Amino acid sequence: MPEQHDGPTADEKGLILITGGAGYIGSHTVVALHEAGYRCVVLDNLANSSSSVLGGIAKIIGTTPDFVEADVADTHTLDQVFESRRIDAVIHLAGLKSVGESVSSPLDYYSVNLESTLSLLRSMHRFECHTLLFSSSAAVYAPGQESPITETAAIQPTSPYGRSKQMIEQILVDTAASDDRWRVGLLRCFNPVGTHPSGSIGESPGSKPNNLMPSVMDVAAGRGETLRLFGDDYPTPDGTCIRDYIHVMDIARGIVAGLQRVRAMTGTRVWNLGTGRGTSVRELVSAAEEATGVEIPTSVTDRRPGDQPVAIAAIGRAQHELSWDAEHDVATMCDDHWRWHRLHAAPATTASPP
Ligand SMILES: NC(=O)c1ccc[n+]([C@@H]2O[C@H](COP(=O)([O-])OP(=O)(O)OC[C@H]3O[C@@H](n4cnc5c(N)ncnc54)[C@H](O)[C@@H]3O)[C@@H](O)[C@H]2O)c1
Structure with missing residues (x-):
């Protein structure tokens, strides 16, 4: 027993x-x-x-x-x-x-x-x-x-x-x-x-970036020449995919x-x-440029199969039943991620969003 x-x-x-x-x-x-x-x-x-x-x-x-x-x-x-x-x-x-x-x-x-x-x-x-x-x-x-x-x-x-x-x-x-x-x-x-605002923890320093934000930060840090955008002809205001960061x-x-x-x-x-708010890839790149003070060059390639134009969470259930809400905006997300990235990120080999 x-x-x-x-x-x-x-x-x-x-x-x-x-x-x-x-x-x-x-x-x-x-x-x-x-x-x-x-x-x-x-x-x-x-x-x-x-x-x-x-x-x-x-x-x-x-x-x-x-x-x-x-x-x-x-x-x-x-x-x-x-x-x-x-x-x-x-x-x-x-x-x-x-x-x-x-x-x-x-x-x-x-x-x-x-x-x-x-x-x-x-x-x-x-x-x-x-x-x-x-x-x-x-x-x-x-x-x-x-x-x-x-x-x-x-x-x-x-x-x-x-x-x-x-x-x-x-x-x-x-x-x-x-x-x-x-x-x-x-x-x-x-x-x-x-990442945590202290800069003491973040994403695994050893992993190759698969998501948009680490790829954006890599390019901002000079570890990639351009950020690849997978399609800019989606039915969204600026043509790039919208996600709920x-x-x-x-x-x-x-x-x-x-x-x-x-x-x-x-x-x-x-x-x-989620936050219930959508941010396009280009909007996230602009927010990252603001946070890092670095221009992030982009190049557009083909859409990736399976990428949806827009995916934003309905968060009413979590707000009501969990008495919870998301507090931070995209600018804070970029500021914190950049602090972590500058302190800890390992040199990257590729940059591939999102
Ligand atoms: N990060 C995202 O974008 C995201 C979005 C939605 C859901 N999730 C889910 O949230 C969870 C955590 O994601 P994350 O971003 O922190 O990923 P992560 O890879 O940073 O963390 C996962 C951790 O699990 C460990 N791990 C993997 N397989 C294991 C195993 N068999 N036994 C013990 N440890 C193992 C890894 O070493 C790692 O530390 C995952 O289940 C992921 O699918 C992540």
Whole structure:
């Protein structure tokens, strides 16, 4: 039988296991959890992050988080984590996240994202921890949805990455339906950018940029000659795609708000996390030029298959049910990201948005 541990004391909110907690969203969430009064244990295999992130977190919160270097699919180690600690809830962020890479390596995406989730659910169930918040993605929505996109919009992902998220959502819905002890929150995150304002944590310095903001910052820093824009003939005011960019600290606070809500409910609930505002690629580039003081040359190439002209989150449900709202504007996102990038980013080899 699993060993029992004492629960949180009256002045604690509990111990949270955060998978992928050394990553971009994870490290910021560890900070937000600490600020909200939670203790946490980070589990990460460092596939897309580095243990130096723990030092960055410590600079901000004054203590190094409890860290386990392991793969979530390593059920044996996961069991040991649950056995040695009384985990109250899990925030599951670990996984592979590049849409483009998922098209060329679908088996990696299905294998890593699905196997880690199944392993996690089994361990949680064995140790009677049934509260889970999962970072899903706007990539699950069907193409052609009218923005703002509500949580009830059609689901039809167009990439193996998005489909792995959809499959995990379904696994979680089915699992929660099988046993009413489960409390499961699904957060469909839109486009996180920015970093903690201290400049101590940000995006993995070792990773090649796949998203727009790191690519913009690379060009601003002189690490690429031009920023490639994938199409400027979309039916939008300036012809470039419009996305819902949200400051990663707003995402992190949204995750904490989701955790609080999910602990007080049963079953499954889904929330979008975005700002409800759209910014075009060209508008983001202009904001980045303002923040960096550097002109960012662009060149236009063909559209990428699957890119939607506009994707903006409907955030009414998250605002009302989570008592949460995004606070930061695009200018702050660019200022913060630039501070981090100047201090930490490794030389890049390519620049490829968004
Ligand atoms: N960044 C985005 O644009 C975005 C948007 C929507 C949803 N999400 C989702 O949010 C989550 C976190 O995204 P992120 O941007 O912080 O990514 P990230 O790559 O920075 O962080 C993921 C972390 O998980 C770790 N990891 C990967 N596979 C693992 C495994 N099997 N076991 C243990 N650790 C593992 C990596 O080392 C990394 O530290 C992902 O699930 C991603 O799909 C991200």
